[in-house]
Amino acid sequence: xxxxxxxxxxxxxxxxxxxxxxxxxxxxxxxxxxxxxxxxxxxxxxxxxxxxxxxxxxxxxxxxxxxxxxxxxxxxxxxxxxxxxxxxxxxxxxxxxxxxxxxxxxxxxxxxxxxxxxxxxxxxxxxxxxxxxxxxxxxxxxxxxxxxxxxxxxxxxxxxxxxxxxxxxxxxxxxxxxxxxxxxxxxxxxxxxxxxxxxxxxxxxxxxxxxxxxxxxxxxxxxxxxxxxxxxxxxxxxxxxxxxxxxxxxxxxxxxxxxxxxxxxxxxxxxxxxxxxxxxxxxxxxxxxxxxxxxxxxxxxxxxxxxxxxxxxxxxxxxxxxxxxxxxxxxxxxxxxxxxxxxxxxxxxxxxxxxxxxxxxxxxxxxxxxxxxxxxxxxxxxxxxxxxxxxxxxxxxxxxxxxxxxxxxxxxxxxxxxxxxxxxxxxxx
Numbered sequence: 043x044x045x046x047x048x049x050x051x052x053x054x055x056x057x058x059x060x061x062x063x064x065x066x067x068x069x070x071x072x073x074x075x076x077x078x079x080x081x082x083x084x085x086x087x088x089x090x091x092x093x094x095x096x097x098x099x100x101x102x103x104x105x106x107x108x109x110x111x112x113x114x115x116x117x118x119x120x121x122x123x124x125x126x127x128x129x130x131x132x133x134x135x136x137x138x139x140x141x142x143x144x145x146x147x148x149x150x151x152x153x154x155x156x157x158x159x160x161x162x163x164x165x166x167x168x169x170x171x172x173x174x175x176x177x178x179x180x181x182x183x184x185x186x187x188x189x190x191x192x193x194x195x196x197x198x199x200x201x202x203x204x205x206x207x208x209x210x211x212x213x214x215x216x217x218x219x220x221x222x223x224x225x226x227x228x229x230x231x232x233x234x235x236x237x238x239x240x241x242x243x244x245x246x247x248x249x250x251x252x253x254x255x256x257x258x259x260x261x262x263x264x265x266x267x268x269x270x271x272x273x274x275x276x277x278x279x280x281x282x283x284x285x286x287x288x289x290x291x292x293x294x295x296x297x298x299x300x301x302x303x304x305x306x307x308x309x310x311x312x313x314x315x316x317x318x319x320x321x322x323x324x325x326x327x328x329x330x331x332x333x334x335x336x337x338x339x340x341x342x343x344x345x346x347x348x349x350x351x352x353x354x355x356x357x358x359x360x361x362x363x364x365x366x367x368x369x370x371x372x373x374x375x376x377x378x379x380x381x382x383x384x385x386x387x388x389x390x391x392x393x394x395x396x397x398x399x400x401x402x403x404x405x406x407x408x409x410x411x412x413x414x415x416x417x418x419x420x421x422x423x424x425x426x427x428x429x430x431x432x433x434x435x436x437x438x439x440x441x442x443x444x445x446x447x448x449x450x451x452x453x454x455x456x457x458x459x460x461x462x463x464x465x466x467x468x469x470x471x
Contacts, residue, residue, distance in 0.1 A: 044446075046439040046453055048430035049462040050412060053294035053333055056459045060282045060300045060326070061087040061450040062112065062275030066237040068136040069214040070244050070275060071095045074116040075104070075143040076218060077248060079270030083114045086275055087450040090443065091134050098130045098137065121148075128154040128185060133447075138166055139211055141187060142219035145178055146198055150190040155182070168205045168212045175201040176216075176223055200225030200264055208233050208348045213260070214241055221250040223264035232260045235349040236305045240276040247271035279305040280355045281449060284424045286310070286329050287359040288456070290318045291366060291432050293333025296459055301327040308352040312342045312360065316367060335363065335432065336408045341371035348377075358384045358425035364404045365393035366432055373402040384422035387415040391429050391437065412437040420448040427452065431461055438466075 062085035071092070074081040086092060086108065096106045096114070103122040108114045124144040131137030135156040144151035155166065166187065170180050173189065176198040180189045191198070200223050203216055213233040218241075220227035232238070234256055242255035248271045251263035282301035289296045290313055303310060303322035310320045310327075317339045319330040332338040341364045346354040354377035364371045365388055375381050382402055385395045390413045394405040412435030417423035423445035430437030439445075442465075445452060453463045 043440070043468045044442050045466045046427060046430070046442050047464050047466055048427065048433075048437045048439065050410070050431050050433040050435065050437060052292065052431070052460050052462055054289050054292050054296050054456070054459040054461060055294045057297045057299055058285055058455050058459060060277045060285070060298050061085070063087070063237055063240070063278035063280070064089055064091055064448050065210070065235070065280070066240045067092055067275045068095055069139045069211070069218070069237070069241050070273065071099060071114070071116065072139040072143050073218055073241065073244055073248070075099065075118050075121065075140065076147055076222060077268040077270055078119040080115060080117045081270050082272040083116070084112060084272070084274040086112050086114045087278065088112070089450055090447045091136060094130065094134045095136065098126055098140065101127070101130060124148045124151045126153040131156055136211065138169055139214055141169060141189060142173065142215035145173060145189045145191070146219040146222040149196060153187045153189075155185050155187065168207065168209045169215050172203045172205065172212060172216050173198070173219060175203050176219060176227065177201075197264070198223040200227040200262070202228045202230065204230040210235055210238065213238055217242060217245065217252070217260065217262065220262035220264060221245050221252070221268060222266070223262075225264055227262045227264065229260040229262070230258065232258050233348065234258060236276055236279060236302075244271065244273040247273055277302055280353065282306060282327065283309045283353070283356045284359050284428070284449070286313060286320065286327075287356070287363050288428045288431060289329045290316065290331045290339065291335055291363045291428050293331050293335070294459070295328070295330040297323065297326055297328045299326040303327050307350060309356050309360070312344055312352070316340050316342050316363065334408070335366045336368060336406060339363070339367040341367040341369045341404065341406050343372040345374035346377050354378060354381060355421050357381060358421045359428055361402065361404060362388065362425040362428035365395065365406060365429065366408075366410060367406045369406055371404045373404060375400050375402070383418040384425050387418070387422070387426055388429055390415055391433050393429070409434055411435060414438040414440065417441045417444045420444045424449065424452070427456075431456070431463075
């Protein structure tokens with residue numbers, strides 16, 4: 043099992059290229075299932091979850107080729123097996139995104155209940171209820187969602203779908219399913235994330251009729267057939283936000299190429315309030331921060347919420363900044379009930395954090411000390427890397443397979459900015 047060895051204390055300077063967004067690439071790989079024509083995706087990140095999704099669609103009979111430039115070419119013209127088995131999706135919750143496209147195009151699908159990070163309940167009942175509203179018959183048996191159309195029907199039918207909660211993957215599933223449904227579908231309480239907008243723009247390139255994406259009300263007029271397209275995956279705002287927090291914590295001056303400031307307003311506002319200089323520039327975003335953080339930055343309280351609010355996927359990384367900033371802060375997690383698992387590991391590094399339910403109270407310290415810590419989920423991994431970058435001495439981050447699920451060669455990018463960080467392979471460790 044690979045680990046990261048970090049020797050802290052170095053400021054970050056230079057330029058880093060932000061990869062395509064994982065949370066856009068995964069649904070867009072599934073969108074290729076909607077057509078029998080070739081689809082080309084560019085700027086696809088090299089991540090473990092992407093590799094898993096490619097294995098999944100290949101298992102269905104899809105031709106999927108990836109090159110070193112980040113381009114993936116898919117052709118689902120000969121798809122013969124509309125099934126997502128447990129063995130291929132047990133590590134990835136995004137597998138549920140195959141359900142809508144398979145059902146819409148083929149009229150039936152069998153998709154395993156998904157796995158992924160242990161950060162709390164992310165029920166699929168909203169997906170099932172929404173697709174049932176569109177006429178699907180769905181049962182859950184032996185860990186699988188088995189979906190089909192009623193006898194005599196060849197297409198899903200448009201419907202008004204109002205989810206009990208804002209669900210990103212649910213909105214994506216309904217978008218893809220409704221694109222081929224008969225009639226009009228209205229999604230209310232829809233997620234508004236940039237990744238939703240990017241998926242909708244890809245579907246429109248394929249011939250879908252969609253309005254309102256980026257708002258809480260999305261209207262889709264179903265069409266009989268979609269065609270192929272070429273589409274570039276939007277830049278990853280969470281990877282960009284992670285690098286912003288890393289520079290803020292360590293100090294330095296870094297240009298994030300391809301990052302889009304308008305996708306990170308909530309995070310950037312907090313960084314500016316903390317004392318960083320964050321500036322949108324042509325082709326990306328620049329951040330400058332003075333070190334040490336305990337003297338120059340002020341801790342910031344925040345509460346996670348749905349986009350465009352402060353993202354839950356940035357909570358752990360910003361907390362890594364708060365633990366070494368001046369003053370006290372209160373971090374409230376409203377999305378997932380188990381997303382403070384990084385706290386105990388940060389305490390091992392010398393952080394002062396007290397958790398009560400959904401609230402973590404943080405008291406900034408002047409210095410963290412290197413230690414061996416264990417990653418518990420994807421974003422927790424990133425927060426421990428940031429903490430290790432500012433800690434005195436050596437920090438060893440174990441179980442970084444979580445990190446590889448969502449960050450494209452993170453340690454290589456950090457080394458390019460001057461960090462002293464190296465991957466130690468499982469055999470060497």
